[in-house]
Amino acid sequence: MSRCSLFYISLLVLVLRYSVESCVQRHVQAQVPEKLQAGYVVSKVNLDHCGFRQLYLVSNDPDFAVQTDGTILTADVITVPDDGKSFWVLVQDQRGHKWKVNHKVLQRAKRRWSPLPFNIRENDKGPFPKDVERIASDSSVNYTIKYSIEGPGVTTTPINLFSVDSINGMLRVNFAVDREEYPQFIFTARAFDRYTNQEKDLPLPITVNVQDENDNAPQFSSPLIFSVEEQSNPGTVVGQVNATDRDEPNTPHTSIRYSLLNGTDLFAINYDSGLITTRTGTLDRETQDRYFVRVEIKDMGGAPNGLSNQGLASIFLTDINDNPPTFKQSLYTAQVKENQANVLVLRIPVDDKDLKGTPNWKAVYEITKGNESGNFLIRTDPATNEGLLYVAKPLDREKQELMKLELMARNEAPLVRSSSSWKKVPIELTVTNEDEGPEFSAPILRLKVKENVPNGTLIGTYTAIDPETKSSKGIKYYKVTDPGSWINVMETTGDLKVANTIDRESPLVYNNTYNITVKAVDESQKTGTGTVLILIEDVNDNVPIIPKPDLVLCSRDGQRSSILVNAVDYDESPYSGPFTFELSKESEGKWKIKDPKPGTSVVLEQVVDMPNGVYKVPLLVKDLQGVGEEQIVSVHVCECVKEGECAAQRISSRLGVWAVLAMLLALLLLLLLCLLFVLVCSTKGEKLRMTDEYDGTGGMLLKSNTEAPGEEVKDALLVTPGSGIDGGGAMEHQTVVGAAGGALGQQAIHAGSMYQGGTQGYMTNQSMYSTGQYGGGFYGNSSYNKFSDMSILDTWRTNELYLDNKLVYFGEEEDGRFAADLLKSYGYEGVGSPAGSVGCCSVLSNQDSLDFLDSLGPKFRTLADVCMSKTERGEQ
Numbered sequence: 001m002s003r004c005s006l007f008y009i010s011l012l013v014l015v016l017r018y019s020v021e022s023c024v025q026r027h028v029q030a031q032v033p034e035k036l037q038a039g040y041v042v043s044k045v046n047l048d049h050c051g052f053r054q055l056y057l058v059s060n061d062p063d064f065a066v067q068t069d070g071t072i073l074t075a076d077v078i079t080v081p082d083d084g085k086s087f088w089v090l091v092q093d094q095r096g097h098k099w100k101v102n103h104k105v106l107q108r109a110k111r112r113w114s115p116l117p118f119n120i121r122e123n124d125k126g127p128f129p130k131d132v133e134r135i136a137s138d139s140s141v142n143y144t145i146k147y148s149i150e151g152p153g154v155t156t157t158p159i160n161l162f163s164v165d166s167i168n169g170m171l172r173v174n175f176a177v178d179r180e181e182y183p184q185f186i187f188t189a190r191a192f193d194r195y196t197n198q199e200k201d202l203p204l205p206i207t208v209n210v211q212d213e214n215d216n217a218p219q220f221s222s223p224l225i226f227s228v229e230e231q232s233n234p235g236t237v238v239g240q241v242n243a244t245d246r247d248e249p250n251t252p253h254t255s256i257r258y259s260l261l262n263g264t265d266l267f268a269i270n271y272d273s274g275l276i277t278t279r280t281g282t283l284d285r286e287t288q289d290r291y292f293v294r295v296e297i298k299d300m301g302g303a304p305n306g307l308s309n310q311g312l313a314s315i316f317l318t319d320i321n322d323n324p325p326t327f328k329q330s331l332y333t334a335q336v337k338e339n340q341a342n343v344l345v346l347r348i349p350v351d352d353k354d355l356k357g358t359p360n361w362k363a364v365y366e367i368t369k370g371n372e373s374g375n376f377l378i379r380t381d382p383a384t385n386e387g388l389l390y391v392a393k394p395l396d397r398e399k400q401e402l403m404k405l406e407l408m409a410r411n412e413a414p415l416v417r418s419s420s421s422w423k424k425v426p427i428e429l430t431v432t433n434e435d436e437g438p439e440f441s442a443p444i445l446r447l448k449v450k451e452n453v454p455n456g457t458l459i460g461t462y463t464a465i466d467p468e469t470k471s472s473k474g475i476k477y478y479k480v481t482d483p484g485s486w487i488n489v490m491e492t493t494g495d496l497k498v499a500n501t502i503d504r505e506s507p508l509v510y511n512n513t514y515n516i517t518v519k520a521v522d523e524s525q526k527t528g529t530g531t532v533l534i535l536i537e538d539v540n541d542n543v544p545i546i547p548k549p550d551l552v553l554c555s556r557d558g559q560r561s562s563i564l565v566n567a568v569d570y571d572e573s574p575y576s577g578p579f580t581f582e583l584s585k586e587s588e589g590k591w592k593i594k595d596p597k598p599g600t601s602v603v604l605e606q607v608v609d610m611p612n613g614v615y616k617v618p619l620l621v622k623d624l625q626g627v628g629e630e631q632i633v634s635v636h637v638c639e640c641v642k643e644g645e646c647a648a649q650r651i652s653s654r655l656g657v658w659a660v661l662a663m664l665l666a667l668l669l670l671l672l673l674c675l676l677f678v679l680v681c682s683t684k685g686e687k688l689r690m691t692d693e694y695d696g697t698g699g700m701l702l703k704s705n706t707e708a709p710g711e712e713v714k715d716a717l718l719v720t721p722g723s724g725i726d727g728g729g730a731m732e733h734q735t736v737v738g739a740a741g742g743a744l745g746q747q748a749i750h751a752g753s754m755y756q757g758g759t760q761g762y763m764t765n766q767s768m769y770s771t772g773q774y775g776g777g778f779y780g781n782s783s784y785n786k787f788s789d790m791s792i793l794d795t796w797r798t799n800e801l802y803l804d805n806k807l808v809y810f811g812e813e814e815d816g817r818f819a820a821d822l823l824k825s826y827g828y829e830g831v832g833s834p835a836g837s838v839g840c841c842s843v844l845s846n847q848d849s850l851d852f853l854d855s856l857g858p859k860f861r862t863l864a865d866v867c868m869s870k871t872e873r874g875e876q
């Protein structure tokens, strides 16, 4: 310990560079033992701040050598003198070319103590405390110094690892330390004057490195679970084994070597990286799906003294589709009933060694032969992977008894790295017989038939056969549907005969086709059905008609109007349009056809002006075959409010029924009043004269030899309330006709019934009345046409005329006829009457003498009373 005295070596580092800044310390101090062996590391010039520049370092003292990393070593065995040694190191930049040695810098440099890092070993066995190194301060030359240390490893954990001899500065370590826990300590040493306790030097940081010992074995740092595809080529990467070692990095203590302890025939591992690869291409998942191999990791580069660890790596093989599905049998057979659809026929099991449930395992089936007619379907049972063979379309034993199929099974995934291919298997299906019902020769029979063929005509035969016996024997035929009952099916022969008129124009016929369905029944009551489509050929059995023959022609002042007439023919071409139109002779000079040419319509034109009214125009319409009949077009010429609508109709409908009826009533009353007035005037004149003659004596008296009412009186009786029966009834009827004719429809009936209340008792022509009352029946008879388009006023005028005529007629009638029918008034001329009888017996026999006229007396007065109206008498 005493031998190990300390000396100072002053190092001067001159940096002669053209740059202003220096990257190295200018002053270095080192403490070294008195005697130094050659190669002793004295210190190190810190070049950390010099970057990557290439530096050239040289020492001016031959005793010391400088390495390129800045380490200063002794070049020879030297003894350091008491006052130390000074030398300098020249650091030259690669491009430096200016050199200058400055001695003054040496003299002025501030001294500073900075020892090299000390080293201690981890896990040291002791004995403790153990000297590490002595520290010393320059100031110990001039003062009695007391040393102390503080910091990590001294005053902080691990506390008291280090201690210092305060007098001689010996640094000691007190217990073992683990490098993996504390790789380095940096604490502070201070120098005080022992007497004054004044700090005599700057605090010196002291670094103690803990030297590594290989005390940690490598560890696996990741789970040893790997996977690789089966059948992989040799050299395929399986995975990497990762390991760590807590010892000092980049030393042999942490240099790990990887190795496999078994399974080396199948796998290999890279010694340095731990990468596992395959060694063989024969790994088969279907044989063995996982391998376990022992992996060893060893530090010290695998040297025998290295520490090691072992682990069991699991290597899983992943599936590839290297196995096709295989059939368990070399032939599959089954029986299938004919005439059955959508039935499962066969379950075909397959084997697939690949991983269950994956596309490498799931089977897809294909019928490679035998499905030419599309009878079969195949599906995969997702649970069992079986092939399910279905009959999709019924099979027919009579056609083919043995069905031969070929089935191929594939996987959803394609085959990989496999020499095998998809497997095929034959299937034989025996179609078993079934007793079938009769079958019609064709499911649909088409027959062409002319319409209107006579009843009983044979139009065809529709027969069926038994598919087993190929014979029609014993089969009976029945009609199932025949909407028009047009066809009869002969029960035993299947003959189809016309039962009723076949009409192409019937609503039961669509697109010229009429369908019936027929049933065939064999002896065992099995049935089969068939359809007969009867294509009906057209016959010219319809003439062209004018569907709307009632037309309105608007008359215009000074202009002739025209009107369009349309025609249709329910037959088909060529029995239909274009039509030709011809006017009959009677229309000549009244109507003409404008621009006559064949078509479906024609324009009727007025030739002369004609008054408003309804005109019947006979029009001959012929189809393309020249077949046609005369059609009557009824043209109503009128003033129009708008095109196609007569003005009168508008008025009547605007006024309403009641207004019209009120008008009619008023007119009727007026007429009655007038007639009455006329009558009264005519009778009164005569009577006045008679009265005058009676009052004023000696007036003229006309000779009269009858006591029956006179001509005038008789006429007047027709319209007095008691006797106006026939006229009222007739007028009643006419009114109703007029109302209906004015297109009042339903309301006209009300009008009729209203009148009924007032006139019922007087009706003489009951049947006519009812006709008027019930509009429905009324439209059909000819009087409808006669009055249909007349206005109310026209009707009224007609009534007036009619009444006049009737009155004249009655006037002309023989007296004898009415003598019995009509009421007659007679005065009382019984016994005691001063006038005596005016009857036949009182007729004077003696006509020669006219003396009695001078004294007529009460007898004449009675006679005069008969002729005089009550009112007149009242007035008197």
Ligand SMILES: *[C@@H]1O[C@H](CO)[C@@H](O)[C@H](O)[C@H]1NC(C)=O
Residues within 6 Å of the ligand: 138, 139, 141, 142
């Ligand atoms: C010791 O004292 C002398 C004389 O005062 C002085 O020259 C020298 O530099 C001092 N040494 C140190 C290391 O302070």
Ligand SMILES: *[C@@H]1O[C@H](CO)[C@@H](O)[C@H](O)[C@H]1NC(C)=O
Residues within 6 Å of the ligand: 221, 222, 223, 240, 241, 242
């Ligand atoms: C092992 O380390 C490598 C590289 O550091 C890394 O890529 C790989 O994922 C690690 N393996 C495992 C299993 O963690």
Ligand SMILES: *[C@@H]1O[C@H](CO)[C@@H](O)[C@H](O)[C@H]1NC(C)=O
Residues within 6 Å of the ligand: 262, 263, 264, 291, 292, 293, 294
């Ligand atoms: C290697 O050895 C382990 C047991 O240590 C064993 O489980 C494993 O199967 C072996 N692997 C091979 C490929 O023999």
Ligand SMILES: *[C@@H]1O[C@H](CO)[C@@H](O)[C@H](O)[C@H]1NC(C)=O
Residues within 6 Å of the ligand: 365, 366, 367, 371, 373, 374, 375, 376, 377, 378
């Ligand atoms: C058989 O043919 C039918 C009709 O072509 C078709 O729909 C069906 O898919 C086919 N079946 C198979 C298994 O190929």
Ligand SMILES: *[C@@H]1O[C@H](CO)[C@@H](O)[C@H](O)[C@H]1NC(C)=O
Residues within 6 Å of the ligand: 452, 453, 454, 455, 499, 500, 501
């Ligand atoms: C056919 O018979 C039906 C009634 O059975 C009869 O109405 C029809 O007019 C007849 N048709 C012919 C063209 O004889």
Ligand SMILES: *[C@@H]1O[C@H](CO)[C@@H](O)[C@H](O)[C@H]1NC(C)=O
Residues within 6 Å of the ligand: 511
């Ligand atoms: C009508 O019948 C004819 C032949 O008979 C056919 O070509 C056409 O498609 C049918 N039209 C309709 C609407 O059924």
Ligand SMILES: *[C@@H]1O[C@H](CO)[C@@H](O)[C@H](O)[C@H]1NC(C)=O
Residues within 6 Å of the ligand: 508, 509, 510, 513, 514, 515, 531, 533
């Ligand atoms: C008649 O049968 C045919 C074919 O089945 C069908 O297209 C047509 O609509 C049927 N006609 C009637 C009126 O039922």
